[in-house]
Amino acid sequence: MGRIESDQPQNSHFNPLNPEEFRKRAHEMVDFIADYFQNIESYPVLSQVQLGYLRAILPENAPERPEPFETILKDLQNQIIPGMTHWLSPNFFAFFPSTVSRAGFLGEMLCTCFNTVGFNWLASPAATELEMTVMDWLADMLKLPESFMFQGSGGGVIHNTTSEAVIVTLIAARDKALDLIGSDDVNKLVVYASDQTHSTFAKACKIVGIPPTNIRLIPTTLAGGFSLSPSELRMAVETDVASGLVPVYLCLNLGTTSTTAIDPIEPLACVAKEHGMWVHVDAAYAGSACICPEFRHHLNGIELVDSLSLSPHKWLLTFLDCCCLWVQNPNSLVKALSTNPEYLRNKQSESDSVVDFKDWQLGTGRRFKSLRLWLIFRSYGVVNLQTHIRSDVRMAKMFEGLVRSGPRFEIVVPREFGLVCFRFYPGENCGFEYSKMLNRKLLDWVNSTGRVYMTHTKVGGVYVLRFAVGATLTDDRHVAAAWELIKEGADALLKTI
Amino acid sequence: MGRIESDQPQNSHFNPLNPEEFRKRAHEMVDFIADYFQNIESYPVLSQVQLGYLRAILPENAPERPEPFETILKDLQNQIIPGMTHWLSPNFFAFFPSTVSRAGFLGEMLCTCFNTVGFNWLASPAATELEMTVMDWLADMLKLPESFMFQGSGGGVIHNTTSEAVIVTLIAARDKALDLIGSDDVNKLVVYASDQTHSTFAKACKIVGIPPTNIRLIPTTLAGGFSLSPSELRMAVETDVASGLVPVYLCLNLGTTSTTAIDPIEPLACVAKEHGMWVHVDAAYAGSACICPEFRHHLNGIELVDSLSLSPHKWLLTFLDCCCLWVQNPNSLVKALSTNPEYLRNKQSESDSVVDFKDWQLGTGRRFKSLRLWLIFRSYGVVNLQTHIRSDVRMAKMFEGLVRSGPRFEIVVPREFGLVCFRFYPGENCGFEYSKMLNRKLLDWVNSTGRVYMTHTKVGGVYVLRFAVGATLTDDRHVAAAWELIKEGADALLKTI
Numbered sequence: 001m002g003r004i005e006s007d008q009p010q011n012s013h014f015n016p017l018n019p020e021e022f023r024k025r026a027h028e029m030v031d032f033i034a035d036y037f038q039n040i041e042s043y044p045v046l047s048q049v050q051l052g053y054l055r056a057i058l059p060e061n062a063p064e065r066p067e068p069f070e071t072i073l074k075d076l077q078n079q080i081i082p083g084m085t086h087w088l089s090p091n092f093f094a095f096f097p098s099t100v101s102r103a104g105f106l107g108e109m110l111c112t113c114f115n116t117v118g119f120n121w122l123a124s125p126a127a128t129e130l131e132m133t134v135m136d137w138l139a140d141m142l143k144l145p146e147s148f149m150f151q152g153s154g155g156g157v158i159h160n161t162t163s164e165a166v167i168v169t170l171i172a173a174r175d176k177a178l179d180l181i182g183s184d185d186v187n188k189l190v191v192y193a194s195d196q197t198h199s200t201f202a203k204a205c206k207i208v209g210i211p212p213t214n215i216r217l218i219p220t221t222l223a224g225g226f227s228l229s230p231s232e233l234r235m236a237v238e239t240d241v242a243s244g245l246v247p248v249y250l251c252l253n254l255g256t257t258s259t260t261a262i263d264p265i266e267p268l269a270c271v272a273k274e275h276g277m278w279v280h281v282d283a284a285y286a287g288s289a290c291i292c293p294e295f296r297h298h299l300n301g302i303e304l305v306d307s308l309s310l311s312p313h314k315w316l317l318t319f320l321d322c323c324c325l326w327v328q329n330p331n332s333l334v335k336a337l338s339t340n341p342e343y344l345r346n347k348q349s350e351s352d353s354v355v356d357f358k359d360w361q362l363g364t365g366r367r368f369k370s371l372r373l374w375l376i377f378r379s380y381g382v383v384n385l386q387t388h389i390r391s392d393v394r395m396a397k398m399f400e401g402l403v404r405s406g407p408r409f410e411i412v413v414p415r416e417f418g419l420v421c422f423r424f425y426p427g428e429n430c431g432f433e434y435s436k437m438l439n440r441k442l443l444d445w446v447n448s449t450g451r452v453y454m455t456h457t458k459v460g461g462v463y464v465l466r467f468a469v470g471a472t473l474t475d476d477r478h479v480a481a482a483w484e485l486i487k488e489g490a491d492a493l494l495k496t497i
Numbered sequence: 498m499g500r501i502e503s504d505q506p507q508n509s510h511f512n513p514l515n516p517e518e519f520r521k522r523a524h525e526m527v528d529f530i531a532d533y534f535q536n537i538e539s540y541p542v543l544s545q546v547q548l549g550y551l552r553a554i555l556p557e558n559a560p561e562r563p564e565p566f567e568t569i570l571k572d573l574q575n576q577i578i579p580g581m582t583h584w585l586s587p588n589f590f591a592f593f594p595s596t597v598s599r600a601g602f603l604g605e606m607l608c609t610c611f612n613t614v615g616f617n618w619l620a621s622p623a624a625t626e627l628e629m630t631v632m633d634w635l636a637d638m639l640k641l642p643e644s645f646m647f648q649g650s651g652g653g654v655i656h657n658t659t660s661e662a663v664i665v666t667l668i669a670a671r672d673k674a675l676d677l678i679g680s681d682d683v684n685k686l687v688v689y690a691s692d693q694t695h696s697t698f699a700k701a702c703k704i705v706g707i708p709p710t711n712i713r714l715i716p717t718t719l720a721g722g723f724s725l726s727p728s729e730l731r732m733a734v735e736t737d738v739a740s741g742l743v744p745v746y747l748c749l750n751l752g753t754t755s756t757t758a759i760d761p762i763e764p765l766a767c768v769a770k771e772h773g774m775w776v777h778v779d780a781a782y783a784g785s786a787c788i789c790p791e792f793r794h795h796l797n798g799i800e801l802v803d804s805l806s807l808s809p810h811k812w813l814l815t816f817l818d819c820c821c822l823w824v825q826n827p828n829s830l831v832k833a834l835s836t837n838p839e840y841l842r843n844k845q846s847e848s849d850s851v852v853d854f855k856d857w858q859l860g861t862g863r864r865f866k867s868l869r870l871w872l873i874f875r876s877y878g879v880v881n882l883q884t885h886i887r888s889d890v891r892m893a894k895m896f897e898g899l900v901r902s903g904p905r906f907e908i909v910v911p912r913e914f915g916l917v918c919f920r921f922y923p924g925e926n927c928g929f930e931y932s933k934m935l936n937r938k939l940l941d942w943v944n945s946t947g948r949v950y951m952t953h954t955k956v957g958g959v960y961v962l963r964f965a966v967g968a969t970l971t972d973d974r975h976v977a978a979a980w981e982l983i984k985e986g987a988d989a990l991l992k993t994i
Binding site for chain 2: 014016017018019020021022023025026027029030031033034035036037038046047049051052053054055058060061062063064065066067069071072076080081082083084085086087088095098100101102103104105106108109110112113114115116117121122123124125126127129130132133134136137138140141150151160161162163164167171174183184186187198199200202203204206207208209211257258313317319320321336337339340341342343344348351353354362363364365367371375377378379380381382383384387388391455456457458466472473
């Protein structure tokens with residue numbers, strides 16, 4: 001059974017939070033984690049295990065009695081880590097990276113330690129007020145109008161994911177429309193977005209009961225940079241209105257998942273506003289870049305929209321989960337989502353000026369996540385966060401340059417932020433299907449080395465490789481080595497076909 | 498500006514995850530946290546600050562340049578902590594406690610460190626497979642039938658909160674019904690629960706588009722232990738069916754928030770099944786107790802229900818957020834919630850046997866939370882977790898005994914788990930309103946001391962004080978001291994009226 005742990009029950013006394021035992025083990029864990037960060041390049045970035053590898057080696061039941069910490073750590077190293085895809089690896093160029101930092105980690109340690117459940121103000125005043133403050137700070141960094149801040153008449157809230165931000169704003173929009181047209185008419189409501197919008201948008205619509213047939217995903221083109229066209233939007237909306245349907249919600253993208261395409265906010269919001277629609281901007285990835293003046297213009301027209309969300313876990317070093325949502329009219333959220341059971345009532349919540357964040361989100365419980373943003377903003381300052389964004393963009397630009405310099409590759413979509421969309425394209429007479437086969441083989445080969453992890457997408461019928469620069473530990477040399485590996489794969493591929 | 502930090506940009510190089518700097522600061526943070534745990538009794542458990550206290554002292558904007566870690570920690574201590582309600586305090590008897598442990602903390606550190614985004618199997622195989630394994634382990638500890646396990650034909654998933662578990666199962670039930678009766682008929686769908694059900698149930702129903710007029714919250718009584726009565730349920734369902742409505746979902750409680758009332762699963766599920774309804778059991782708090790044989794009978798009939806959720810953050814030491822949901826038919830969730838965008842496609846996800854957890858939840862991204870449960874189960878073993886549940890129940894029983902021993906107090910609802918529902922009741926001719934006034938004053942007085950935090954509820958017209966035992970650091974002496982304080986408050990109160 002191994003040695004006796006102090007956790008073992010003695011005279012039926014069990015203390016799972018003995019501070020001295022905690023101190024000892026947590027120090028050991030810090031060293032384990034620091035070593036992991038230090039050695040991360042020694043692991044294959046994409047796990048090479050087979051489906052079911054872990055379930056086959058783990059016991060069927062939880063142990064009856066405690067096991068020594070050393071055994072558990074050994075199993076972590078030998079059983080769990082080999083099956084992990086290392087999102088923190090500097091060789092991770094897949095999806096969008098989820099960025100991290102020392103300050104974010106320390107903030108998360110505090111958030112965990114306090115284990116505060118801040119559903120309303122009284123449940124932990126500091127949790128509510130610090131969240132209000134950092135949401136205003138970030139709004140200011142993004143140069144949002146005061147109407148999105150608590151300092152003005154709006155405000156922001158930290159959600160887990162973009163999906164949640166889209167769901168709550170959809171509900172606010174849906175309920176506002178149903179109040180006007182009658183609650184029996186949910187099947188008349190129509191929502192709009194470009195066909196490049198993340199799949200969670202359609203999922204969110206289905207969740208809140210918008211019929212799938214009323215979700216308009218308007219086609220975009222390579223020539224149009226995969227942006228939603230205001231005239232196409234107008235046409236779709238007017239057709240629906242003519243059929244007696246009710247336009248209710250427009251979701252705009254600032255940086256789509258496939259290619260970081262950008263929808264022009266101002267002209268699109270104008271179309272939507274003519275029809276009284278709720279306009280949401282999903283800036284999950286690229287919104288963070290707008291803290292740099294050179295990217296801020298992508299938010300032009302933001303004063304015309306109802307809500308904006310972006311995920312600091314994607315590009316502002318916070319670790320998961322952290323999605324920030326701002327609204328100009330918090331009452332629309334509160335009206336749709338508030339509850340007032342007796343067991344949560346208190347004097348403060350009955351005051352008009354209080355913010356009870358449970359009424360801004362789907363669930364009741366919520367963690368003290370603002371600590372992470374607070375530690376990041378103060379530890380690094382706005383200047384360093386801008387440096388960090390620019391450094392990723394500079395490395396992506398460097399990779400773009402390398403692709404352009406290679407004769408057998410091409411950039412498929414112009415690069416805007418940290419994502420490069422390219423493909424292997426060895427000859428003029430390379431049809432869609434053949435090109436897809438080649439690029440798929442190249443991708444599989446690269447990923448199977450464990451030295452680089454990239455993903456793909458398909459846009460305008462073209463199979464495209466995505467190279468997303470931004471893992472926190474990535475440096476110029478990793479980008480250069482990735483490019484060498486890709487060229488090596490392409491050379492090998494050409495020899496086999 | 499303080500001293501220069503190594504985070505400060507030098508030659509435009511900014512490394513927010515330098516492993517050695519991380520190691521140093523994280524060790525300091527461990528000591529800060531261990532000290533916090535050690536000194537927690539020195540803080541008022543319920544914060545005594547005024548609305549707006551923190552926003553008034555924090556700067557309006559984030560700093561341009563980095564600030565020293567020491568300054569930030571000092572502000573944490575002087576500005577943030579005074580505004581916190583200390584959920585970890587052994588004197589916290591409010592709501593339900595959120596339990597914690599050393600192993601849970603270490604698991605959370607690992608989860609953060611890896612920052613794995615396990616939306617599908619390939620994105621991190623170990624994350625998916627460990628979650629499947631610990632969900633089966635916990636199902637086994639609860640003696641759930643194999644039909645709720647991956648070892649059988651079902652399975653479980655970790656959500657953030659009960660709300661999410663209720664929403665996803667409501668959607669599965671809603672879509673199944675609409676497939677049968679036609680998608681235009683959402684206004685015909687009716688859902689059922691007792692009037693003791695958590696307010697998030699009605700909120701979840703509104704979120705998924707069930708009309709508020711179709712939410713039946715069936716009255717319960719003190720005499721009936723606030724349980725939902727099978728005959729009342731049958732009557733409500735039959736009335737609705739006779740009006741042409743379609744019963745679609747029944748939410749049962751195993752331990753309500755107000756009084757830990759229990760709905761008898763077997764007879765209620767039988768009524769629901771006659772009408773083809775989805776039956777969900779919300780066992781957020783008390784479900785965890787069913788790992789002890791003496792409480793397991795509350796799950797009798799569980800094989801008749803479609804889904805069960807419970808929150809280990811409430812009683813299994815995991816820290817927030819951790820809600821476990823099991824379903825007998827995972828396909829019903831996947832059918833309602835799956836997405837398949839090109840940028841997430843991969844060979845493994847196209848295999849029938851793979852579990853992609855994004856299709857079991859609302860959003861896409863998800864953390865590697867199973868590490869927490871894994872560390873807890875292995876570090877403590879089932880035996881210690883049972884000891885921990887029993888210890889809380891024993892202390893609640895002790896408090897119940899003290900209340901019964903005092904001449905001026907009464908137990909309002911028989912105690913079942915760790916919650917005691919009682920009131921100050923100084924005389925026979927004490928009407929509802931007078932009693933409410935007295936108990937409210939007593940509660941305010943007790944909470945204003947900062948030495949104990951309790952909350953209240955109202956059931957069957959009676960204003961009741963709730964004393965929930967279960968904060969991880971609570972010991973017999975804290976329960977005894979709380980009782981002395983309550984008596985002191987009652988004595989003082991009697992002198993003023």
